[in-house]
Amino acid sequence: xxxxxxxxxxxxxxxxxxxxxxxxxxxxxxxxxxxxxxxxxxxxxxxxxxxxxxxxxxxxxxxxxxxxxxxxxxxxxxxxxxxxxxxxxxxxxxxxxxxxxxxxxxxxxxxxxxxxxxxxxxxxxxxxxxxxxxxxxxxxxxxxxxxxxxxxxxxxxxxxxxxxxxxxxxxxxxxxxxxxxxxxxxxxxxxxxxxxxxxxxxxxxxxxxxxxxxxxxxxxxxxxxxxxxxxxxxxxxxxxxxxxxxxxxxxxxxxxxxxxxxxxxxxxxxxxxxxxxxxxxxxxxxxxxxxxxxxxxxxxxxxxxxxxxxxxxxxxxxxxxxxxxxxxxxxxxxxxxxxxxxxxxxxxxxxxxxxxxxxxxxxxxxxxxxxxxxxxxxxxxxxxxxxxxx
Numbered sequence: 001x002x003x004x005x006x007x008x009x010x011x012x013x014x015x016x017x018x019x020x021x022x023x024x025x026x027x028x029x030x031x032x033x034x035x036x037x038x039x040x041x042x043x044x045x046x047x048x049x050x051x052x053x054x055x056x057x058x059x060x061x062x063x064x065x066x067x068x069x070x071x072x073x074x075x076x077x078x079x080x081x082x083x084x085x086x087x088x089x090x091x092x093x094x095x096x097x098x099x100x101x102x103x104x105x106x107x108x109x110x111x112x113x114x115x116x117x118x119x120x121x122x123x124x125x126x127x128x129x130x131x132x133x134x135x136x137x138x139x140x141x142x143x144x145x146x147x148x149x150x151x152x153x154x155x156x157x158x159x160x161x162x163x164x165x166x167x168x169x170x171x172x173x174x175x176x177x178x179x180x181x182x183x184x185x186x187x188x189x190x191x192x193x194x195x196x197x198x199x200x201x202x203x204x205x206x207x208x209x210x211x212x213x214x215x216x217x218x219x220x221x222x223x224x225x226x227x228x229x230x231x232x233x234x235x236x237x238x239x240x241x242x243x244x245x246x247x248x249x250x251x252x253x254x255x256x257x258x259x260x261x262x263x264x265x266x267x268x269x270x271x272x273x274x275x276x277x278x279x280x281x282x283x284x285x286x287x288x289x290x291x292x293x294x295x296x297x298x299x300x301x302x303x304x305x306x307x308x309x310x311x312x313x314x315x316x317x318x319x320x321x322x323x324x325x326x327x328x329x330x331x332x333x334x335x336x337x338x339x340x341x342x343x344x345x346x347x348x349x350x351x352x353x354x355x356x357x358x359x360x361x362x363x364x365x366x367x368x369x370x371x372x373x374x375x376x377x378x379x380x381x382x383x384x385x386x387x388x389x390x
Contacts, residue, residue, distance in 0.1 A: 056211035057124070062369075063204035064120030069358030070201055071117055074109030076351045077152065081106045097159040105151035108144035115140055116201055123208065131216060134209040141205065145198045153190045157183050174259055185252035186273040192245025193275060196238065196363040203227070203234075203366075235302035235370035239295055242367050246291025252276045253285025270335045275356055278331025287326040294319045295367070302371045312368050320364045328356040 081103040088100055119137050161183055174182070210224035256271055265271065265279040276284055294315060301308035325331075332353045335345075 052211060052214055053127075056208065056215060057127075059204055059208040059211055060120055060123040063201065063208050064117060064124055066197065066201040066204055066362060067113055067116030067120050069197060069362060070109060071113030072358055073197065073355050074106055074111075074113045074148075076106075076355050077102065077148075078106030078110050080348070080351060095159060095162045097156055101151050101155060105148040109148045112137070112141040112144045112201075116205065119205075120208075131209060131212045134205060134212060138202070138205055138209070141202060145202070149194055149198055153187065153194050157187050157190075178255060178259060182252055182255060182271075182273040182276070185248040185255075186276055188248035189245045189252070189275055192241050192248075193359040193363045195241060196366050197359055200362055200366045231370050231373040231376070232302060232304075235367060235374055236299055238370060239298035239302050239367035242363055243292055243295025243299060245363065246288050246293075246295050248288070249276065250285055250288030250292055253281050253283070253288050256281035257285055264334070274352075275327055275359065277335075277352060278326070279334045280331060283326055283331060287322055290319060290322055294364075298367050298371060302367070302374065309371060312371055316364060316368055320361060323360040323364060324357060327360050328353045332356075 081099065083103055085099060087103055088098065092098065115137050119133050122133070161180060206224070206227040210227045213224055252273060253276070256276075260271070260281050262282050265281070270277065270279050271281070278284060294312075297308050297315075298312050301312045332349050335349060
């Protein structure tokens with residue numbers, strides 16, 4: 001039996017004469033290729049989940065912002081619909097829209113705006129909104145938003161169109177054809193603005209739902225996968241729609257300037273072909289021209305002209321500032337308050353200014369947002385990439 005006090009013989013040195021000191025230094029453990037592969041996979045998965053959480057928060061933030069603007073617009077429309085009056089009056093003229101329709105449109109917009117805001121805030125504050133809540137919102141939003149969109153963007157102007165009216169602005173008579181043309185230009189601009197607002201709320205809710213499904217380790221459906229991809233066609237669509245709104249604004253301003261002159265419309269007169277409201281026809285035309293040029297540049301950037309992506313993003317604040325001044329600030333504030341001639345005009349103008357602020361912001365932002373997203377969308381498959389073993 002070996003002596004307990006005898007020294008234990010050391011292991012023989014490697015056959016090639018090299019030392020294993022580097023492996024034993026500081027207790028380091030020599031990793032096998034399979035261990036390195038598992039470590040790399042875990043690191044990649046952690047980075048993937050971190051990026052997914054960031055993108056989910058981004059989608060939730062944009063969804064919440066859009067929902068807040070929807071709620072503001074809905075409240076304005078609901079209050080203006082005057083629920084205290086008879087919503088189904090007897091003997092209503094055929095060329096006057098039933099008061100019930102604007103009332104329901106405003107009420108529905110309040111509902112899906114408020115619901116979206118609550119879902120978004122819970123998601124942002126607690127990261128626990130959950131897939132079910134987002135799905136419930138989408139089920140509510142789709143039919144109600146379409147009803148509101150059709151009533152306010154198409155039906156109300158259509159009733160004005162049926163009047164075959166001759167508009168008098170500042171003592172100048174606008175013919176029926178010009179009046180109808182200005183109403184039509186207002187409809188086109190409203191389509192661009194309201195689609196960006198209500199459609200944008202839907203788009204960001206769908207993106208949020210897709211990210212929620214990914215983090216829940218569920219395989220997204222084809223529709224949800226599409227919501228996280230195809231950034232280029234989305235960018236082209238929204239930028240083209242904005243360009244169309246700019247062209248209609250330019251046309252409306254040109255018609256008004258031709259009929260009323262290039263100066264200020266004499267107070268207390270003003271023109272009102274929503275959202276084109278104000279006293280400076282040339283300002284309307286200039287704003288429309290800038291919107292059109294910016295929209296065309298954005299479409300080109302979305303289509304792949306990389307040199308225009310940076311200028312598109314950098315010019316966005318300036319374009320928004322001009323639109324805000326035209327649609328919500330100077331034009332509206334310069335109308336004045338001829339309350340004796342137009343009942344409750346100051347209140348109506350305040351409503352218009354508040355509503356147009358949100359509309360102009362979302363319409364100018366959504367297109368460039370997707371321009372930037374082109375080429376930056378993550379793999380929507382829901383699982384981190386697997387690193388093959390060496």
